[in-house]
Amino acid sequence: MRISENKIEEIRSAANLVDVISEHIQLRKRGKNFIGLCPFHNEKTPSFTVSEEKQIFHCFGCHAGGNVFKFLMDYEKISFVESVQEVAQRCGITLDLEEEPQGEKQSEQEILYDINTEAARYFSNNLLNHPDGEVARKYFQERKVKPQTMRAFGLGYALNGWENFLSFASEKRIDLEKALALGLIGQNKDGKLYDKFSGRIIFPIFSPNGRVVAFAGRVLEKREGTAKYLNSPESSIYVKGRILYGLSHAKDEIRRLDKAILVEGYMDLISLHQSGIKNVVAVSGTALTEEQVQLISRYTKNVVLLFDADTAGIKASMRSIELLLKREIEIKIASLPPGEDPDSYVNNYGREKFEEIIKRAQNFLEYQSEYYEKQGMFEDAAKTAGAIRELVKPVALISDELKRALLIKNISKKFNLREKLLESELDKAIESAGKQITSEERIRDREAAKINNDAREQTIKKATPLLYNMEREIIKLLFEGSSEVVEFISQNIQPEEFVIEFHAKLAWVVYESFSGGGSIVASSLIEKISDADLQSYILELTFEKYEISKSWEELYPGIAREKVLQKAARDTVRKFKLEQVGYKIQANSRLIENEPNEDEKFNLIKLNRDLEFQKRIISEKFSGS
Ligand SMILES: [Zn+2]
Incomplete structure (x- = not known):
């Protein structure tokens, strides 16, 4: 319905x-x-x-x-x-259950979701019911995956051959162009279409809300020249680094237990889930990204890393520690006996033994020091100094001073070192963490000067903090529910003018609803944002301590809220436009200084004069009351 x-x-x-x-x-x-x-x-x-x-x-x-x-x-x-x-x-409103949509147009993204859902159903049916699915059923049986688990995770199988999915898609009148973009089908040099996942078992990848955004296909038998895993390409509904496998199945349990276990693979997660351990997410195929950490931090601040006991797993753990610490997440690291992964371990020893492993998880300092110890780093004084420096480095990323002090005490006790010595190492580490950022900025400037105009514009556009804050302000204003404000902003700022991509997306949601005659109150708009991360962002923005209307009310007492908002909108748009132009002028001036060619220099100077003129026009256009 x-x-x-x-x-x-x-x-x-x-x-x-x-x-x-x-x-x-x-x-x-x-x-x-x-x-x-x-x-x-x-x-x-x-x-x-x-x-x-x-x-x-x-x-x-x-x-x-x-x-x-x-x-x-x-x-x-x-x-x-x-x-x-x-x-x-x-509310006593009667719902006519027969009611059908009146020719509502499906959005592009909705169509892509629908295609993926159809495909997932098709693959799942192959696995559960198709005679040729036997080989895949056997694979999962051997790995002790039960049919109800296959259903819960929508596991599937793409039949061997090159036109099975294709003919299903034509039968279902699926837009092949879109199926191509989603990576469900491929196209060879002669333009012939074929099944992309042919002969692979299928793991659908879900968004945090449980919608199918992509697929991972694993080969059953190793074939020459084929990768073990094939993943859907990125699309408008799938950005690889922003998805955590299994989150939609795990988020309630993660919230309830206030803890997430992070594993490497699809099968690890599925086996754990099947044995009743459900607060698990998997990074699956990529190194942990900042966006994934942000995603976890929406549900808990406690993460247990459980990567494979091999060298790659240890390296992945060490890398992940820094990312998690930057987000103020409490990290524990659990280790399995050599040769085991979470999938094999829980199948061999059962849930209770597994839970003991999680209970015995070490804090990151213990884990890292043990690692350096095994590397022989504490064998002589010179090496020890190096190890200590490495140990202090992640501590420098924690912004909570008290927590830092406690950790330093910890290290000093463990290695019998003077706290003062560690503190001075820590100060150095904090300073160099800061320097790293400024030198990155310098490199960006230099890069910007080298490349051509268009690309330079793009690089320069990479927001200044000031621009970022102004954009936030504008987005906030768009969600205040005033149609005058939305109209004014939409007439003066195009979505693509926002430097931050998700600001552009949010503006687009509001503009679209407004121009289509839809509601623009926050409680309605929030539903039109499909991305859970963005929803959360806009909620945080709306509830922020600092409220636009309030601080403006203080500035202009006695003026109606609506007028206050309009004033705020005009002022913010003007500042935003001026900052845009101002930033271009600055970047240009830097180029003028370093330009050896006189003609080129003259052009740049002329450009800056034009930009200065633009600034005056903007000031005039948005001034007055
Ligand atoms: Zn809560």
Whole structure:
């Protein structure tokens, strides 16, 4: 069943989120908002915040958040449609269940999701039911994967041959052009289409919300010249480094236990899940990225690394430590006996033994020092100094001074070293961490001067902190629910003008809804953002301590909120435009200084004069009241 967007809008605006949430948890008023203990993670001091004005909630602890539908979905573990039905019932709105969408156009991304869903169903059916799927069924049986687990993870099989999926796709009238972009089919030199995953077992890769964004295919038998794993290419619904395998299956349990176990492979995660250990995510195929760390940190600040006991696994652990520390995550590292991986270990020894391994996990300093010890780094004084320097390096990444001090004490006790000595090493490490950033900036400047104009523009565009903050301000204004403000901003700033890509995406969501006559209140817009990360970002932005309307109200007491917002919008757009031009002028001036060719120099000077003129025009255009 589908419910029309208008109806959903009607139901959403009839409900009061504060009432709905109050039925389940105790809220009390603080300032403009309500706060309470978060129902989605364990906490003793409230970080769960509800805005009655904006009809959205957000937890600053676990980053759960959204509108009234989202709350009921998460709280009662029900689907979107069920949650809409429940709210409709509360508000006495009748839902015509037969209601069909009135020629609503599916967005491009929705079409891609649908194709992947169809494909996943097809692969799964091959594995579970197709006679030729026997070979894949045998593979999973040997690895002790039960049929219900295959279903839970949507595991599948792409039949041997080059046109099986192709003919399924034509039968289902799947847009082949799009299937090509999604990497489900390939095209050879003669233009002939073929099944890309042929003969592979299939692991669908899910977004945090549980939608199929990509596939990983593993060969059953090693063939000459084929990789063991084949992954979908990146697309508008799949960015490799921003997905953690298994997160949609694990996120509730991660929140509940306030801990995530990070493993390397798909099969590790699946076997653990099957044995009842469900707070697991896998990096699968890539080194851990900053975005993945950010993703985990939305659910917990406690991570146990459990990589394979081989050299590659140890290297991966060491690399991951720095990334996790930068995000203030508590890291433990668990080690398996040599030759085991989580998949084999839990299958051989069972859940309890596995849980002991997790309990015995070491903190990162113990792990690293043991590693250096094994490398023979503590055998003579000169090497020891080097090891100490390496040990102090990750500590420098922790911004909490108290925590740093505790860790330093730890090292000093363990190796019988004077704390003062370690502190001075730490100071050096902190300083060089800072220097690294500035030298990176310098290199970027130099690079920018070398390349051609277009590319230079791109590099220069890589935001200054000031631009970044202004963009945030503009995005915030777009989510304040004022149509005058949205109209004004959309007329003056194109989405592609935003330097930060996700700002462009967010602006685009608002512009599209506005121009289509849709609602532009935050509680409605939030639903149109498909990316969970972006949802969380915008919620945080909306609930930030510093509120645009408030600080402007202080500046202009007695003026209506709407007028205040408009004033803020005009002012911010002007500053943003001026900063854009100003940054170009700066970059140009640097080039002028270093330009040996007189003609070229003259052109640059002329360009700067034009830019200065632009600045004056911008000032005039957006001044006045
Ligand atoms: Zn929470």
